[in-house]
Amino acid sequence: MAQTYDPREIESRWQQRWAADHIYKVQDDDNRPKFYALTMFPYTSGDLHIGHWYAMAPADAYARFKRMQGYNVLHPMGFDAFGLPAENTAISRGIHPYDWTMKNIENMRRQLKSMGTIYDWSREVITCLPEYYKWTQWFFLKFHQAGLAYRAKAPVNWCPKCQTVLANEQVVGEGSCERCGTPVTKRELEQWFFRITRYAERLLDHSRLNWPERIKTMQKNWVGKSEGAEISFPLEHAGIEQKEIRVFTTRPDTIFGVTFFLLAPEHPLVPQLTSPERKTEVSEYVAWCRRQAEYERVALGREKTGVFLGSYVVNPVNRERLPVWIADYVLPTYGTGAVMAVPAHDERDLAFARKSKLPVRTVIAPPGSAGEALAEAYTGSGTMVNSGAFSGLSSEQGYEAICTLLEEKGWGRRTVVYRLRDWLVSRQRYWGAPIPIIYCDKCGTVPVPEEDLPVMLPPDAEFKPTGESPLKYCHSFVNTTCPRCSRRAQRETDTMDTFMCSSWYFLRYASPRTRVAPFSDAKVKYWLPVDSYTGGAEHAVMHLFYARFFVKALKDMGLVDFDEPFTHLFNQGTIIYRGDKMSKSRGNVIAPDEYVVKLGADAVRAYFMFIGPWELGGEWNDKGIVGISRWLKRVWDMVTGSYTSQFIDPQVEKELRHLIHKTIKVVTADLENFRFNTMLSSLMEFSNYLSRVKGSGLVSSSLWGEAISCFLLLLAPAAPHLAEELWSRTGYSYSIHNQTWPKYEEGLAQEEEITLVIQVNGKLRDRVLVPASIGEVEARELALSRDRVKSCIHNKKLTKVIYVPRRVVNIVVAS
RNA sequence: GCCGAAGUGGCGGAAUGGCAGACGCGCUACGUUCAGGGCGUAGUGUCCUUAAGGACGUGAGGGUUCAAAUCCCUCCUUCGGCACCA
Numbered sequence: 089m090a091q092t093y094d095p096r097e098i099e100s101r102w103q104q105r106w107a108a109d110h111i112y113k114v115q116d117d118d119n120r121p122k123f124y125a126l127t128m129f130p131y132t133s134g135d136l137h138i139g140h141w142y143a144m145a146p147a148d149a150y151a152r153f154k155r156m157q158g159y160n161v162l163h164p165m166g167f168d169a170f171g172l173p174a175e176n177t178a179i180s181r182g183i184h185p186y187d188w189t190m191k192n193i194e195n196m197r198r199q200l201k202s203m204g205t206i207y208d209w210s211r212e213v214i215t216c217l218p219e220y221y222k223w224t225q226w227f228f229l230k231f232h233q234a235g236l237a238y239r240a241k242a243p244v245n246w247c248p249k250c251q252t253v254l255a256n257e258q259v260v261g262e263g264s265c266e267r268c269g270t271p272v273t274k275r276e277l278e279q280w281f282f283r284i285t286r287y288a289e290r291l292l293d294h295s296r297l298n299w300p301e302r303i304k305t306m307q308k309n310w311v312g313k314s315e316g317a318e319i320s321f322p323l324e325h326a327g328i329e330q331k332e333i334r335v336f337t338t339r340p341d342t343i344f345g346v347t348f349f350l351l352a353p354e355h356p357l358v359p360q361l362t363s364p365e366r367k368t369e370v371s372e373y374v375a376w377c378r379r380q381a382e383y384e385r386v387a388l389g390r391e392k393t394g395v396f397l398g399s400y401v402v403n404p405v406n407r408e409r410l411p412v413w414i415a416d417y418v419l420p421t422y423g424t425g426a427v428m429a430v431p432a433h434d435e436r437d438l439a440f441a442r443k444s445k446l447p448v449r450t451v452i453a454p455p456g457s458a459g460e461a462l463a464e465a466y467t468g469s470g471t472m473v474n475s476g477a478f479s480g481l482s483s484e485q486g487y488e489a490i491c492t493l494l495e496e497k498g499w500g501r502r503t504v505v506y507r508l509r510d511w512l513v514s515r516q517r518y519w520g521a522p523i524p525i526i527y528c529d530k531c532g533t534v535p536v537p538e539e540d541l542p543v544m545l546p547p548d549a550e551f552k553p554t555g556e557s558p559l560k561y562c563h564s565f566v567n568t569t570c571p572r573c574s575r576r577a578q579r580e581t582d583t584m585d586t587f588m589c590s591s592w593y594f595l596r597y598a599s600p601r602t603r604v605a606p607f608s609d610a611k612v613k614y615w616l617p618v619d620s621y622t623g624g625a626e627h628a629v630m631h632l633f634y635a636r637f638f639v640k641a642l643k644d645m646g647l648v649d650f651d652e653p654f655t656h657l658f659n660q661g662t663i664i665y666r667g668d669k670m671s672k673s674r675g676n677v678i679a680p681d682e683y684v685v686k687l688g689a690d691a692v693r694a695y696f697m698f699i700g701p702w703e704l705g706g707e708w709n710d711k712g713i714v715g716i717s718r719w720l721k722r723v724w725d726m727v728t729g730s731y732t733s734q735f736i737d738p739q740v741e742k743e744l745r746h747l748i749h750k751t752i753k754v755v756t757a758d759l760e761n762f763r764f765n766t767m768l769s770s771l772m773e774f775s776n777y778l779s780r781v782k783g784s785g786l787v788s789s790s791l792w793g794e795a796i797s798c799f800l801l802l803l804a805p806a807a808p809h810l811a812e813e814l815w816s817r818t819g820y821s822y823s824i825h826n827q828t829w830p831k832y833e834e835g836l837a838q839e840e841e842i843t844l845v846i847q848v849n850g851k852l853r854d855r856v857l858v859p860a861s862i863g864e865v866e867a868r869e870l871a872l873s874r875d876r877v878k879s880c881i882h883n884k885k886l887t888k889v890i891y892v893p894r895r896v897v898n899i900v901v902a903s
Numbered sequence: 904g905c906c907g908a909a910g911u912g913g914c915g916g917a918a919u920g921g922c923a924g925a926c927g928c929g930c931u932a933c934g935u936u937c938a939g940g941g942c943g944u945a946g947u948g949u950c951c952u953u954a955a956g957g958a959c960g961u962g963a964g965g966g967u968u969c970a971a972a973u974c975c976c977u978c979c980u981u982c983g984g985c986a987c988c989a
Binding site (some may be wrong): 415437505569698717898 | 906907908909914916921922925927928929930940942947964968969970982983984985986987988989
């Protein structure tokens, strides 16, 4: 056997042994408490870069720690394998998406194995295989049956470069495509939607979730709940069927300040409400708005534009006549697509009123004012003025009073409005799970019967950059027979958003090879919900939101008995390189492989844990990794070299025993809280101390052995290969990873002696080593008797003495 | 603009009211027959001082407190998210 630390040899040897012995095989019928530690599965982009390692290595250490603590741990791995990049590669390089994806998986799996993780590969899940997407399609049918899926023609985000529809969540920055950065435009298409809005209220409830505040806030903002009133304004317009237009407002108390009325240019009543002489101008304006890209239209600070339609509505509370305008800042998708404009108390309305020379009327007087005209829109609360019988009320009282009036008169009602839109699941793409729907001229929209699943992706589709799904041109796929009437019919050619696949993969891991159902009920009951979910924060309003919706819907369908998939969530930070997030498209990817080859997987794992707080991420810099590598080597030398006890010093033995217990305590708490960096610092301090002890030989051989075995056990989650090798060389039985996590005694973990800090007027003046048990009187006396203290308080009046047990004595003197 | 996170040596960072800078990198000196990203020992915030010691010091300014990197207020910078949501 080698005498010097040779990580490559050790790591490949133990990886083979662990695999051959199946030591990480996960059993479902185990009477230990279960622990489901999940890391977000990677997208099959080709190579694992160090960002993946940063996500996975500390997570694996945590799962190993839980395993040693006596839990039956499920820490699975798989691949999110459908999606655009595979298809783009097919178009640009002529490689079939399946071949490209599977080749990438093979490479990524090899890299993951080189990390020395506890993944049980027999549970691997790959979303692009028929055995998996069959069930993604099955879930689509379930949502359809439950009335949660519908088809609608709607304006959708369209990326002209990728030639595809994008979900709201895939439009980033100033309205650009998430993948290629091209400005997004609009298009009308028949699409499938999921009614996620029905769950808006329930998705706002994070009360039982141990999640980062940041993510909860992002999800809350995404749902965008607003309370207010819906009010009907009668139309003063003869000859049309519609008698009134409804608006939503959060400020019914400002209703006496309405001076004009606004519709979105897309509002369906616009043509009818346009007077003949205004027709040309209005239709030109509407056409101009439609040409605008979404991001241009909603850009804040942009000048507000609009035109008068030539018709009027009536304010129900004061019978005032209000001109109806259309304006580009009114969004067709929010509220009712109509706005009662109150320029005195809304910045946007004021800007528009000033530009279009429309009147402004103050109806809320800010505190200390009498209701005179305002220079700026006042959006706070105050006293109602110019508001008929309501004048004099506070805006809060007015809110309630006006809502009551509206409800009594039948003019409106209190209501709640959400910003959240339904989830668009259709994609005009090949590389996804086909939507299992058939269109029949006679029977209409017919779901594919469950027994006919999966609807297989045809392997022989042609990949052309046409913007239409290759499935559309694949006649063998499109042409089928109606399951109801057996006549000729056509298949839906859209595939599903890949977020569908990732909305249930965590359920599949519980029983990944089940052929008769997406998951076994018993196994899901045992494993779910996920006890610890870790991954990047970029999924805050996408994957994490959809998965919650999915599980809530499944609960309502009676398919699962819990309604939150992830009880605890932790987001690691991002690894930055050259000022940018690491990604293939930015060309700033660092591969971990060369570091693994040179320094070993244990060094890379430990370095990522040591680099800083996990939640903060950081700039990649390979300077520090040598420090970890040297430390592992010193650990090797210290443990493999023989220990000779010279003579036993009880004081040193006591100190070492204390350090053993203190280190167990700190390392355990740090792992529990994902504080990997300080955990490694503590291990370094421990090993540095052990090296000194080894040089002096001042403790017994048995205590030395105890210290080493404890050290190796604590090291095992971070550096599993080295710990296993040293465990075996020390003569302990295989495997260290099946050992129990060491326990500490609180009494021994406590310090016996402490450094008492002595301050005068808050400034450090002296330090004394004292027994931890020192009492207040004793400590005060000691402090006052010190020479350095005496010289500081000489000739000054003692005001008081503060004593903080076990920490500090602060002597306050008059100056 | 709004919301959130962060700002500490030459660098990554530690300390969550009580010794600022743990641990590691880098650097300096010395030692080592030390070939390869060696190894060991000591030192390493700034300033004053031969030294002992002292003063200053956690983005800036103010406040609370016996005591502030930590709590409060105002501001600046960086990063992330949202952004005409009526």
